[in-house]
Amino acid sequence: MNVPETQKSFGRDGSEFPNPLPRPKDELQKLKRAWEPPRGLSFITAVNNTYVGQWYVGTAFLFFVLAGILSLIMRAQLAAPESDLVSHSLYNQLFTMHGTVMMFLFAVPAVEAASVYLLPNMQAARDLPFPRLSAYAFWAYFVGGLVFFTTIFFGLAPNSGWFMYPPLSSLKYSPADNADWWLLGIGFIEISAIAGAIEIIVGVMKTRAVGMSLDKMPIYSWAMLVFAAMIIVGFPAIILGTLLLELERAFDWPFFIAERGGDPLLWQHLFWFFGHPEVYIIFIPATGMVSMIVPAMAQTPLVGYRFIVLALVATGFLSFGLWVHHMFATGLPKMSLSFFSAASTAVAVPSGIQVFAWIATIASGRMNLTTPSLFIIGFLFIFTLGGLTGVMVAMAPFDWQAHDTYFIVAHLHYVLIGGMVFPLFAAFYYWVPVASTRALSECVGRWVFGLMFVGVNVTFFPMHITGLIGMPRRVYTYPVGMGWDELNLISTVGAFMIAAGVALFIYDMIRNFRPTLDDNAGNVWNAGTLEWLPNSNYGTRTIPVVKSREPLWDQPGLADDVDAGRYYLPGTVTGGRETLVTSPFDARPQYILQVPGPGWQPFLAAVFTAAFFLLLTVKAVILSAICGVLALGFVIWWLWETDLGPIRPPADIGGGLTVPVYVTGSMNHSWWAMIALMVVCGMIFTCLVFSYLFLWLVNPASWPPSGTVMPGFLPGSTAGGLYVASAILVAVASRHLRGDDRRSPSSVPLLLAGAVVLLATGSTLDLWTHWQTALSPSAHAYGAAVYGIIAFQILFVGTSVIMGLYTIARWLAGKLDSVRRATFDNTMLFWYYTVGQGTAGLLVVYGFPKLVGGA
Amino acid sequence: MTRRRFWQVFMMLCGFIIWAVQFTLIYGATSTTCALEVAETRLLGIGIVPAVIAAVTLAAFLCTAGVLTYALREHRRLQSGNAGVTDIFLSQAAILISAFSIAAIVWQGLPALILPACA
Numbered sequence: 004m005n006v007p008e009t010q011k012s013f014g015r016d017g018s019e020f021p022n023p024l025p026r027p028k029d030e031l032q033k034l035k036r037a038w039e040p041p042r043g044l045s046f047i048t049a050v051n052n053t054y055v056g057q058w059y060v061g062t063a064f065l066f067f068v069l070a071g072i073l074s075l076i077m078r079a080q081l082a083a084p085e086s087d088l089v090s091h092s093l094y095n096q097l098f099t100m101h102g103t104v105m106m107f108l109f110a111v112p113a114v115e116a117a118s119v120y121l122l123p124n125m126q127a128a129r130d131l132p133f134p135r136l137s138a139y140a141f142w143a144y145f146v147g148g149l150v151f152f153t154t155i156f157f158g159l160a161p162n163s164g165w166f167m168y169p170p171l172s173s174l175k176y177s178p179a180d181n182a183d184w185w186l187l188g189i190g191f192i193e194i195s196a197i198a199g200a201i202e203i204i205v206g207v208m209k210t211r212a213v214g215m216s217l218d219k220m221p222i223y224s225w226a227m228l229v230f231a232a233m234i235i236v237g238f239p240a241i242i243l244g245t246l247l248l249e250l251e252r253a254f255d256w257p258f259f260i261a262e263r264g265g266d267p268l269l270w271q272h273l274f275w276f277f278g279h280p281e282v283y284i285i286f287i288p289a290t291g292m293v294s295m296i297v298p299a300m301a302q303t304p305l306v307g308y309r310f311i312v313l314a315l316v317a318t319g320f321l322s323f324g325l326w327v328h329h330m331f332a333t334g335l336p337k338m339s340l341s342f343f344s345a346a347s348t349a350v351a352v353p354s355g356i357q358v359f360a361w362i363a364t365i366a367s368g369r370m371n372l373t374t375p376s377l378f379i380i381g382f383l384f385i386f387t388l389g390g391l392t393g394v395m396v397a398m399a400p401f402d403w404q405a406h407d408t409y410f411i412v413a414h415l416h417y418v419l420i421g422g423m424v425f426p427l428f429a430a431f432y433y434w435v436p437v438a439s440t441r442a443l444s445e446c447v448g449r450w451v452f453g454l455m456f457v458g459v460n461v462t463f464f465p466m467h468i469t470g471l472i473g474m475p476r477r478v479y480t481y482p483v484g485m486g487w488d489e490l491n492l493i494s495t496v497g498a499f500m501i502a503a504g505v506a507l508f509i510y511d512m513i514r515n516f517r518p519t520l521d522d523n524a525g526n527v528w529n530a531g532t533l534e535w536l537p538n539s540n541y542g543t544r545t546i547p548v549v550k551s552r553e554p555l556w557d558q559p560g561l562a563d564d565v566d567a568g569r570y571y572l573p574g575t576v577t578g579g580r581e582t583l584v585t586s587p588f589d590a591r592p593q594y595i596l597q598v599p600g601p602g603w604q605p606f607l608a609a610v611f612t613a614a615f616f617l618l619l620t621v622k623a624v625i626l627s628a629i630c631g632v633l634a635l636g637f638v639i640w641w642l643w644e645t646d647l648g649p650i651r652p653p654a655d656i657g658g659g660l661t662v663p664v665y666v667t668g669s670m671n672h673s674w675w676a677m678i679a680l681m682v683v684c685g686m687i688f689t690c691l692v693f694s695y696l697f698l699w700l701v702n703p704a705s706w707p708p709s710g711t712v713m714p715g716f717l718p719g720s721t722a723g724g725l726y727v728a729s730a731i732l733v734a735v736a737s738r739h740l741r742g743d744d745r746r747s748p749s750s751v752p753l754l755l756a757g758a759v760v761l762l763a764t765g766s767t768l769d770l771w772t773h774w775q776t777a778l779s780p781s782a783h784a785y786g787a788a789v790y791g792i793i794a795f796q797i798l799f800v801g802t803s804v805i806m807g808l809y810t811i812a813r814w815l816a817g818k819l820d821s822v823r824r825a826t827f828d829n830t831m832l833f834w835y836y837t838v839g840q841g842t843a844g845l846l847v848v849y850g851f852p853k854l855v856g857g858a
Numbered sequence: 859m860t861r862r863r864f865w866q867v868f869m870m871l872c873g874f875i876i877w878a879v880q881f882t883l884i885y886g887a888t889s890t891t892c893a894l895e896v897a898e899t900r901l902l903g904i905g906i907v908p909a910v911i912a913a914v915t916l917a918a919f920l921c922t923a924g925v926l927t928y929a930l931r932e933h934r935r936l937q938s939g940n941a942g943v944t945d946i947f948l949s950q951a952a953i954l955i956s957a958f959s960i961a962a963i964v965w966q967g968l969p970a971l972i973l974p975a976c977a
Contacts, residue, residue, distance in 0.1 A: 341969035
């Protein structure tokens with residue numbers, strides 16, 4: 004690699020470009036061939052962002068419409084008092100599914116989907132670094148989401164509210180499968196969201212245009228980086244929560260059953276530690292979109308770029324200090340509530356910073372009142388109103404009055420529709436010309452905006468009053484004479500106005516959206532960022548050098564030069580799909596990433612993953628297990644084709660730069676993904692330890708309960724010793740696998756096999772020791788918590804064992820040596836994590852009861 | 859990521875990391891002492907909960923002020939030298955974030971002066 008510290012300057016001022024013209028005749032043809040989409044039935048195996056991104060957005064929008072229809076049925080029911088259009092049991096399913104589908108199947112997937120499509124274009128990458136992971140995440144979501152939604156037609160839909168509070172959702176009060184559909188269905192869709200988040204983090208940090216250093220990164224990329232970081236920190240809490248509640252429902256482990264030492268409040272902590280950041284998880288990408296659209300509409304650079312970055316990072320952190328503001332009415336000490344009240348008001352500051360930056364940008368330019376502009380103005384109005392009522396409910400005394408009334412329904416819809424739906428519609432109207440031969444209609448767009456804007460206010464503004472005069476949430480009907488009749492009727496009329504706006508938008512899409520790869524409508528807004536460069540299935544023809552945040556405004560002729568092949572990587576150097584990886588801070592070229600192409604594996608792995616979880620819901624255990632094994636098999640087959648190694652010497656990408664086509668260690672993209680995955684795992688484990696400590700605080704005098712036989716330190720320390728010894732063997736294997744001579748010593752598989760045995764033995768010993776003490780996981784929350792930690796460790800040990808055996812298999816197949824060792828590095832990182840987690844778990848399980856003097 | 863870059867990112871996020879630690883400690887201390895019914899314990903005439911909150915908040919404030927001072931000094935040094943734009947950007951971000959964090963930390967500790975611990 005011969006990449007200089009400072010980026011060379013190229014331009015029309017006489018300096019040369021990285022690659023001269025004319026380009027070789029077959030260069031573009033080879034590039035097109037490498038990125039050719041599959042045809043016929045195989046079309047569904049396409050993995051690149053141009054396809055998966057559009058399918059993803061389309062599916063998310065489908066769920067928006069479906070959840071919207073559910074809300075219309077509810078509004079029709081509530082239009083008049085004492086209505087019997089729907090029964091109370093169906094109404095329970097309707098409001099649960101409306102919230103669940105909107106939050107889990109529309110909002111998060113929609114913003115993730117948009118970024119799958121937009122990020123590579125905005126950063127001039129040919130694709131995201133793990134396109135098969137994107138495809139897997141999409142298909143798992145598509146199949147799982149649609150099956151989940153159909154439960155409403157069979158009376159099997161979840162019916163305990165979108166937050167599924169126990170004890171209502173516990174087996175005692177919800178004995179049917181409805182709650183299991185939520186727990187298993189939504190739980191695994193979150194895994195899909197996490198896969199997408201890891202993809203986004205690596206994509207933002209590693210696949211940017213040359214010279215697009217952090218200070219020149221589009222705000223949208225910053226927003227998606229914060230969004231993805233929040234997902235990998237926040238989602239683990241709900242994944243753990245769903246696991247614990249499902250363990251309780253399936254095996255009677257009493258995490259939330261008060262009579263046996265559990266506490267329903269634990270669920271609320273876990274749910275809202277995810278649930279409140281979730282609001283910002285969907286709001287932050289929307290602000291990123293707004294920060295891209297406003298400068299284009301005002302034809303001036305964004306004011307306060309650094310302050311907006313500060314605001315995004317601040318929101319990311321502060322939003323994790325708000326979760327208890329959903330629990331103000333649970334009887335927690337006032338001092339505790341006040342911490343969350345303080346953070347809830349503090350988080351308004353970064354939101355305010357962004358609002359003022361957008362207003363300043365609008366003021367400093369000349370805002371064209373296009374449809375995207377109208378939706379942005381609508382967003383500012385509606386979101387600001389929602390923010391103001393948010394500050395009101397951040398005050399515990401006010402919240403106690405408004406809690407569980409329609410005031411909260413009004414507040415949350417103002418925030419979510421204003422903060423996410425309006426920016427998303429602005430984004431549709433703004434970015435459709437990138438993906439379509441035609442832009443959407445400005446005339447129809449204004450009607451869409453008008454109907455939606457008026458509709459939202461007509462629907463939700465009266466709800467403030469309905470709530471303040473006492474109407475509770477989630478009631479399927481109400482008696483005459485409560486003073487709620489007219490207000491509810493107005494809200495229903497408003498809801499149908501919103502529906503008319505959405506229907507008109509669908510009409511506009513059908514009339515004008517014509518997907519294309521090579522012939523898009525072009526830069527219709529005269530925007531300054533890279534997604535408006537001419538692009539195709541392979542992204543832009545070359546990877547440009549970026550000198551500012553609005554390169555299309557500041558670098559005249561950039562589009563033509565990029566398209567002519569003047570910049571970096573004008574063709575394919577390996578003959579396959581590839582993209583340029585740049586350094587995470589300064590965006591200097593590092594290496595060429597060989598991007599995997601279409602394949603059935605991600606699709607089939609996703610279908611069988613979905614089947615595994617969904618069949619488990621209906622207790623078809625054997626069939627579910629078969630699907631799980633098949634899913635694992637397809638994942639292994641998929642991985643087997645990756646980690647190709649240095650299939651050719653370092654390649655010239657232009658401008659005198661020669662970069663390798665394969666690297667390992669911390670520069671490698673999969674290393675970054677593995678670190679992100681470890682953060683996810685670490686957060687789940689942290690939440691598990693939090694749950695253990697929380698349950699201790701609920702039962703300080705019986706931790707463990709009297710009569711429990713505590714195991715001695717010997718088994719625990721032996722298990723820990725075995726874990727550490729296995730890690731040492733892996734470290735020694737890594738040492739043996741060093742060198743540039745592509746050595747592949749036979750000691751590596753032997754050491755790995757030894758490590759597998761030691762790790763599995765340690766975990767088995769831990770489980771066996773507790774089983775011998777006759778500790779029951781269902782007698783008391785203590786046992787449930789202990790076995791929860793052990794079971795979680797067994798899951799990780801099992802995964803590590805599979806990874807170890809897989810790495811040995813690659814060595815046997817000649818696919819592992821001292822240079823081609825990314826697979827080994829990933830296994831090693833995960834191994835170290837598993838050992839660290841196991842050791843920490845042993846300290847908690849064996850040490851904590853002694854520390855608090857309970858044993 | 860080089861060690862220098864890691865340090866720069868750490869310093870950039872340090873203010874919020876300190877805020878997160880402060881938040882966890884004061885909430886954890888309040889919840890634990892209330893649950894174990896030891897909140898009435900007094901240290902030098904001050905309730906244990908306000909004392910812990912005050913101590914943690916003061917420590918967090920001082921640490922973040924230290925980060926801000928370091929970031930300002932680093933920024934001046936970078937501007938007077940031949941530093942890259944990314945370095946300057948990261949130092950500016952560190953200044954903004956640590957300044958904001960100081961306000962957040964003080965705000966977060968204020969309830970200790972007003973409210974009873976476990977009521």
